[in-house]
Amino acid sequence: MASHSFLHSTSRHVAGAIGSPRLKETEVTGNEKIAPGIYRLTFPRKDNFVPGQTLALTTDQCIPARYYSIASGCNDPFIEIVYDLVPEGTLTPRLVRLRPADRLFVSEPIGSFIDDEYESVWIAAGTGVAPFASMARSGLLAGKFLVQGSRTLAGLYLRGYFSSVLGERYVPCCSTEAGEGVFFGRTTAWLARADLSPEGKYLLCGSSGMVVDVRDILIARGVLFQRVISEIYF
Amino acid sequence: MSESLFGATIAGLGHIAKEAGLPPYAAQQLGDWLYRKNATSFAEMVNLPRRAREWLSERYSIDTPGPIKATESQDGTRKYLFPAARGGFVEAAWIPEGKRATLCLSVQVGCKMGCLFCMTGKQGFQGHLSAGEILNQYRSLPERDTVTNIVYMGMGEPMDNLSNVLESLELLCSPDGYGLSPSRVTVSTVGLLPAMKEFLERARCHLAVSMHSPFEEERRMLMPVENVYPLKEVLAVLRDRPLGRQRRISFEYIMFKGVNDSDRHAREVAKILNGIRCRVNLISFHPIPGTPLAPSPRETMERFEQELKRRGVLTTIRRSRGLDISAACGMLSTRELVRLRAESE
Numbered sequence: 001m002a003s004h005s006f007l008h009s010t011s012r013h014v015a016g017a018i019g020s021p022r023l024k025e026t027e028v029t030g031n032e033k034i035a036p037g038i039y040r041l042t043f044p045r046k047d048n049f050v051p052g053q054t055l056a057l058t059t060d061q062c063i064p065a066r067y068y069s070i071a072s073g074c075n076d077p078f079i080e081i082v083y084d085l086v087p088e089g090t091l092t093p094r095l096v097r098l099r100p101a102d103r104l105f106v107s108e109p110i111g112s113f114i115d116d117e118y119e120s121v122w123i124a125a126g127t128g129v130a131p132f133a134s135m136a137r138s139g140l141l142a143g144k145f146l147v148q149g150s151r152t153l154a155g156l157y158l159r160g161y162f163s164s165v166l167g168e169r170y171v172p173c174c175s176t177e178a179g180e181g182v183f184f185g186r187t188t189a190w191l192a193r194a195d196l197s198p199e200g201k202y203l204l205c206g207s208s209g210m211v212v213d214v215r216d217i218l219i220a221r222g223v224l225f226q227r228v229i230s231e232i233y234f
Numbered sequence: 235m236s237e238s239l240f241g242a243t244i245a246g247l248g249h250i251a252k253e254a255g256l257p258p259y260a261a262q263q264l265g266d267w268l269y270r271k272n273a274t275s276f277a278e279m280v281n282l283p284r285r286a287r288e289w290l291s292e293r294y295s296i297d298t299p300g301p302i303k304a305t306e307s308q309d310g311t312r313k314y315l316f317p318a319a320r321g322g323f324v325e326a327a328w329i330p331e332g333k334r335a336t337l338c339l340s341v342q343v344g345c346k347m348g349c350l351f352c353m354t355g356k357q358g359f360q361g362h363l364s365a366g367e368i369l370n371q372y373r374s375l376p377e378r379d380t381v382t383n384i385v386y387m388g389m390g391e392p393m394d395n396l397s398n399v400l401e402s403l404e405l406l407c408s409p410d411g412y413g414l415s416p417s418r419v420t421v422s423t424v425g426l427l428p429a430m431k432e433f434l435e436r437a438r439c440h441l442a443v444s445m446h447s448p449f450e451e452e453r454r455m456l457m458p459v460e461n462v463y464p465l466k467e468v469l470a471v472l473r474d475r476p477l478g479r480q481r482r483i484s485f486e487y488i489m490f491k492g493v494n495d496s497d498r499h500a501r502e503v504a505k506i507l508n509g510i511r512c513r514v515n516l517i518s519f520h521p522i523p524g525t526p527l528a529p530s531p532r533e534t535m536e537r538f539e540q541e542l543k544r545r546g547v548l549t550t551i552r553r554s555r556g557l558d559i560s561a562a563c564g565m566l567s568t569r570e571l572v573r574l575r576a577e578s579e
Contacts, residue, residue, distance in 0.1 A: 021428045054462060056428075067462065111462040208346040209358030211458065215350070216524050225350060225526050230458040234346040234394060234426075 021056050023065060023105035029078060031098045035154035037085045038127065039096055040071075042078045043104055049074055051134040052113035052231070057081070057106040059094040066091050069130035069205065069231070070109060071157075073137030079106075082127045082157055113203070113231045119143040120201035123214055125187060126150055128206030131231060133158055141165055147194075149173040149187030149210075156182070191217050198222040205231040238297035238319075239290070240268055240373075241366020243401055244410045250294075254286045265410045272373065274298060297366065300374045301326075311556035315568070316371055318343050322360045323568040324389050326371040327561040328381070335380040339371040340566065341399055342390025347424050349457045351446075351488060353522045353560075354389045357569035363390070365401035372406070384414070386421040387442065389566050393429035403437050416440075417480060424459045425468040434475060440482040442515070443468060447494045448502040456494075466506070473509050483512040488519050488564065489530035489538065500538050504545035513548040520554065520562045 030042040049055075051074055056065035072080035086092045098104065113131050115122070122132045122144055129148050136144070146166055150156045153174050162170045163181070173183040173190050183190045191214060202218055204211045211230045218228055242250070247268075248261035263281055267273040276282075276290040301314035302323075312328045322343035329336045343360040345352070368386075372378060384406065386392045392399045399421065405411035406419060416438035423430055424444045434441065445465060447453040454460040472483055485507070489495045503514065516539055519529040530538075535551055542549040554562045 052461075112464070113461045207358070208348045208355065211348050212356055212358065215348075216356075219526050220524060226452075226455050229454060229461070230348060231461050232346060232348045232458045234391075 021065065021107045021110075023056065023058065023061060023107055026104050026106055028098045028100055028102045028104050030100060031096070033096075034082070034157060035152060038082060038155055038157065039085065040080060040082050040157075041095065041098070041104075042072075042080045043106065045072070045077055045079045047108050049079075049109035050112070050114055051138040051140060052111070052115070052131040053109040053134075054111050054113075054131075055079070055081075055107050055109045057104060058091060059098065059102075059104060061105055063091055063094065065105065065107065067234075069113075069128075069134070071130035071133040071137075073134060073139075075138065082130050084127055113205070113229070115140060115144070115201070115203055117143075117201045120145070120203060121196075122146045123187065123191070123202060123204045123206075124148050125206030125210040126155060127157070128204075128210070128231070128233065129157055131205050132203070133161075136162070136165060145169045145171075147171045147173065147187055147190060149175070149206075151176050153177045153179045153182065188213050188217055191221075196221050196223060198224065198227075200227060202228045203231070204228065206233065208232045208234065236293060236295045238364075238366050239264070239294040240296050240298050241364055241369055241401065241405070242268075243365075243404055244408065250290075254289050256282065256286050260286075262410055265408075268296065269373075269405060269411045272298075298370050298374050301376075304376075305559040305561070307556040307559045307561060309555055309558075311559065311561050312377070313556060313559050313561040313566075314371070314375065316340075316367070316374070318361065318363060318367055320361050323571050324363065324367075324371070325561070325566040325568060326375070326388055327556055327566070328375060328377050329555050329561075330377075330380065334382045335377060336383040336385055337372055337375060337381045338385050338388050339368060340388030340390055341368055341386055341392050341395045343568065345390045346394060347391050347457070347459055349424065349444075349446075349459075351456065351490070351519060351522070351525055351527055352564045353567040353569070354564075356522070356524075357567055362395040362398060365398045365405065368398060368402040369405055369412075372412070382418060384419045385442075386419075387563070389568070391424055391426065392421050393423045393426035393433060396429045396432060400433070400436055403439060407438070420482075420484070422486065424457055425463050425465065426459065427463045427467060427471065430468070431471060431475075434471075434477065438481065440484065441477075442484045442486055443472075445485040445487050445503070445514075448499060448506050452494065456490075469506060469510065472512075476511070483510065485512060485514045486517060486563075487514055488517045489535055490519050491528040491530045491534070493527065495530040495534050495538055497537075497541055500541035501545070504542055504547050507547060513550065514542055516549060516551045517563050518552075518554050520557060520565050522564065 054067045058065040068081040173187045178184045247264045251260035267279045276287045303315035305313045324340035327338040344357045345354045346359040419439040422442040
């Protein structure tokens with residue numbers, strides 16, 4: 001059978017990927033598996049950024065870049081991102097094979113997803129915890145409450161860190177495994193029963209499905225939509 | 235299951251023709267059968283050698299499934315449900331208006347953008363449509379011969395499925411494809427910038443940008459994409475890249491009561507659009523379950539329109555069509571089917 005690529009115009013694009021922004025070459029300093037299917041990638045920080053920003057990266061300029069939230073603090077000398085391996089995807093199977101000193105192409109940090117209020121609730125699913133990790137590591141912890149969800153206990157990235165810095169203001173949720181101090185169930189199940197302030201500020205980050213479901217719950221519980229800010233992975 | 239040849243570009247068909255041992259001009263012949271003569275089998279392609287037809291049949295299919303459900307509105311709009319190859323369904327709407335008829339087609343099963351006011355976003359994202367599946371909504375439309383305009387304003391974000399959208403546009407507008415004029419096609423976007431820039435370079439169709447608020451903080455609450463690609467950056471790109479007189483830029487503005495429908499908003503819209511040759515389409519909000527937004531009253535919309543016109547902005551109020559069958563702007567969704575499928579699995 002002819003290659004699938006013959007059916008389409010000669011193009012450097014892969015179906016479903018967005019066009020790439022301007023990229024600069026850098027070097028991988030670390031790439032480790034932190035949980036089944038979840039990885040942590042680091043490289044030197046060459047640009048300043050504001051916690052909550054994202055950047056695009058790729059292993060090869062012919063492979064369309066994807067966007068990831070920065071998980072490291074703004075004063076760290078390196079950039080850290082966490083990513084899910086998508087076996088049928090184009091980029092992440094290449095990302096997992098990177099070793100220190102391998103080259104990587106990254107964009108400047110872009111966007112704005114910063115928590116500008118003292119008291120707010122952060123709600124994250126999976127690798128969606130990254131922008132909140134960046135905010136926390138950048139010193140923006142006071143008055144914050146974090147609800148972090150994952151399918152597995154191992155997927156609760158930085159669970160120990162958040163527990164130590166937030167204490168009772170941290171609620172990890174796991175939908176498939178029970179663990180000490182972990183709510184057994186989906187984040188949405190915890191939120192459905194939680195005491196939520198309608199005037200509170202809520203920052204959400206995760207897949208579109210998660211964000212939409214959580215936002216619907218918050219609004220149904222009386223939270224003003226103007227108080228809900230969402231960051232969706234696409 | 236063999237791969238469908240429907241949706242292959244002429245260049246792609248050229249590669250296939252070569253593999254089949256056919257001369258280069260066979261690409262145009264294949265395109266003619268697929269896109270002009272609407273062949274449903276290779277056996278019909280009588281101007282190709284039988285050996286080549288058999289070779290193609292062994293390796294490829296021609297998948298052009300018709301709609302599996304049709305609903306008709308009191309205003310004549312028809313909504314069609316099409317199956318997607320990898321499971322899931324999409325909706326398309328045929329909207330007649332006198333001698334014109336617009337086809338509103340979808341590019342993804344669901345959508346990732348999570349806009350507060352859109353029903354498609356509520357079902358999440360299930361997959362991209364291939365170029366063939368996008369085109370099939372036109373090819374298999376019972377009223378295909380009446381269509382004068384096509385808008386990519388159905389389910390999904392076109393710039394999030396750019397390569398398939400571009401290939402479908404190439405075939406729609408190519409003389410070797412369906413031969414439609416690019417001036418009859420409009421593609422919408424929330425403003426995914428890198429892809430939008432590429433679209434402006436590679437396509438010749440009109441562009442419609444979803445604005446819905448001229449204020450960054452407010453737009454952020456309505457459209458999460460504002461966090462990554464602020465409207466001001468989208469406008470900067472459009473301001474710096476004049477498209478000529480053949481291509482039109484429009485801004486879609488759904489009006490929500492008490493949210494974005496004030497005189498202050500109108501003034502700001504006019505201000506930020508200064509320097510961009512464009513038009514604004516004001517759209518009545520069509521309420522969806524669980525969303526705390528309400529439509530602006532008609533008189534508020536008219537006042538907003540007048541305020542924009544007074545400030546030199548070409549503005550229209552779009553007439554809502556297909557409301558009674560949930561075919562109007564922001565209402566397309568196959569969420570219930572997604573839920574039923576998940577339950578059965």
